[in-house]
Amino acid sequence: MKTYRIATIPGDGIGKEVVPAGQQVLEALAAANCNFRFEFQNFDWGGDHYRRHGVMMPADGLDALRDKDAILFGSAGDPDIPDHITLWGLRLKICQGFDQYANVRPTRILPGIDAPLKRCKPEDLNWVIVRENSEGEYSGVGGRVHQGHPIEAATDVTLMTRVGVERILRFAFRLAQSRPRKQLTVVTKSNAQRHAMVMWDQIAAEIAAEFPDVKWDKELVDAMTARMVNKPATLDTIVATNLHADILSDLAAALAGSLGIAPTGNIDPEHRYPSMFEPIHGSAFDIMGKGLANPVGTFWSVVMLLEHLGEHEAAARVMKAIEQVTANPALHTGDLGGKATTAQVTQAACDAITKA
Numbered sequence: 001m002k003t004y005r006i007a008t009i010p011g012d013g014i015g016k017e018v019v020p021a022g023q024q025v026l027e028a029l030a031a032a033n034c035n036f037r038f039e040f041q042n043f044d045w046g047g048d049h050y051r052r053h054g055v056m057m058p059a060d061g062l063d064a065l066r067d068k069d070a071i072l073f074g075s076a077g078d079p080d081i082p083d084h085i086t087l088w089g090l091r092l093k094i095c096q097g098f099d100q101y102a103n104v105r106p107t108r109i110l111p112g113i114d115a116p117l118k119r120c121k122p123e124d125l126n127w128v129i130v131r132e133n134s135e136g137e138y139s140g141v142g143g144r145v146h147q148g149h150p151i152e153a154a155t156d157v158t159l160m161t162r163v164g165v166e167r168i169l170r171f172a173f174r175l176a177q178s179r180p181r182k183q184l185t186v187v188t189k190s191n192a193q194r195h196a197m198v199m200w201d202q203i204a205a206e207i208a209a210e211f212p213d214v215k216w217d218k219e220l221v222d223a224m225t226a227r228m229v230n231k232p233a234t235l236d237t238i239v240a241t242n243l244h245a246d247i248l249s250d251l252a253a254a255l256a257g258s259l260g261i262a263p264t265g266n267i268d269p270e271h272r273y274p275s276m277f278e279p280i281h282g283s284a285f286d287i288m289g290k291g292l293a294n295p296v297g298t299f300w301s302v303v304m305l306l307e308h309l310g311e312h313e314a315a316a317r318v319m320k321a322i323e324q325v326t327a328n329p330a331l332h333t334g335d336l337g338g339k340a341t342t343a344q345v346t347q348a349a350c351d352a353i354t355k356a
Contacts, residue, residue, distance in 0.1 A: 002036040004309060007068040007274070011046040011090065013283025014293035015074020021295035021346040022072050022302050025321075028350035029306075029314055036311065041068070045090055047078030056089030062097045070305045071276035072298075077283035088140070091278075095133055098273035100266035101164065102171045103131035104304070105249040105280065110296075111327035113257035113336065117232065120255075124233035128179070129252060130172040131245030133266055135164045136196075138242045160196040160241075165203045171269055172239035173211040179237060184216040187224050187240035187248065200241070225251060253280060260294030260335040261326070263301035265308065275308055277301040287334075291341045294333040296322060299349055321352035 006026070010019040023040060030037045043064065045057040056076070058064075065071060076090045077083060094100070107129065109115045109122040117125070139159035146152045169186070176184035186204045190197035201218065208216050219227060221244045227234065228251060240248060253262035259281045266276040279297030287293060299322050306315035325331050325348050332338025333345060 011074040018298040019074040022298040073278035075283040101134040102267040103133035105129045107252040115257045130239040132168040136242035176237035181236040183236040261296040265304040277305040
């Protein structure tokens with residue numbers, strides 16, 4: 001029997017509630033499937049760890065994760081700790097340390113979800129956003145000088161390398177090629193950012209020549225926000241820089257009904273290191289500990305984790321359970337206008353997996 005070693009990092013806020021819910025779903029799946037099992041190891045890194053030790057995770061934390069098959073992550077963010085410390089000290093330390101250069105965010109309107117675009121049919125909004133996850137605007141290049149003086153200055157430099165741009169665009173074209181519509185939109189801002197984004201555009205055209213069966217177009221990021229709202233059916237696979245895709249993917253999740261249902265995968269496509277899967281909703285300290293968090297985004301992240309491990313039938317089983325849960329208004333949490341609890345949604349998902 002195959003054993004998958006999974007690291008769980010609940011992190012902060014509601015991450016401590018939804019990651020255990022995701023583990024319950026994986027355990028229910030393993031109990032219903034005799035072909036594999038999971039071995040979990042939990043890491044209590046995050047804001048509480050920072051208060052005890054002055055760091056979000058240990059200096060040798062990556063070594064503790066290196067032998068895992070995948071990572072299930074909750075959230076990083078604490079109202080008492082500056083955001084740049086929580087992000088760079090945990091999530092980005094793992095993403096960059098393991099060169100998880102492809103951030104993949106599927107978005108579609110699930111059954112039973114009342115999405116805000118009333119003229120949009122579910123089949124019209126079925127996207128995958130590919131986010132460059134290792135450089136660009138989040139490369140960490142920059143600094144501050146003369147702090148506290150009138151001449152204080154700060155810089156954040158967008159760093160794009162040919163190898164970084166080539167590999168994310170090639171990944172996006174391959175993903176588009178694998179989907180039924182074989183369509184890719186490349187997001188840019190080369191009218192204003194005349195160096196890095198012009199290089200991005202040029203490399204996109206070069207990589208496109210390798211995929212003659214993929215129809216592709218280019219869209220300025222500001223125009224892209226309007227297109228996502230007004231013409232969702234014209235989009236399928238989308239690729240953008242680190243910052244642009246970070247913003248666009250939250251818009252996509254909102255258009256699909258809630259950030260609470262949205263998943264993401266931080267992928268090392270070459271499988272050199274473990275990849276990390278997480279919901280995108282954040283730590284949501286306002287509902288922490290109340291049992292109100294929507295675990296669906298975590299369950300969908302579990303689907304992505306299983307797909308990455310090559311367990312496609314198991315992934316489809318969990319996705320079917322998710323769809324059964326969202327189709328039932330009685331199982332909608334507060335973000336979807338309902339009153340269901342995290343525990344109720346989790347139990348319903350586990351029951352659906354067991355009965356499948």
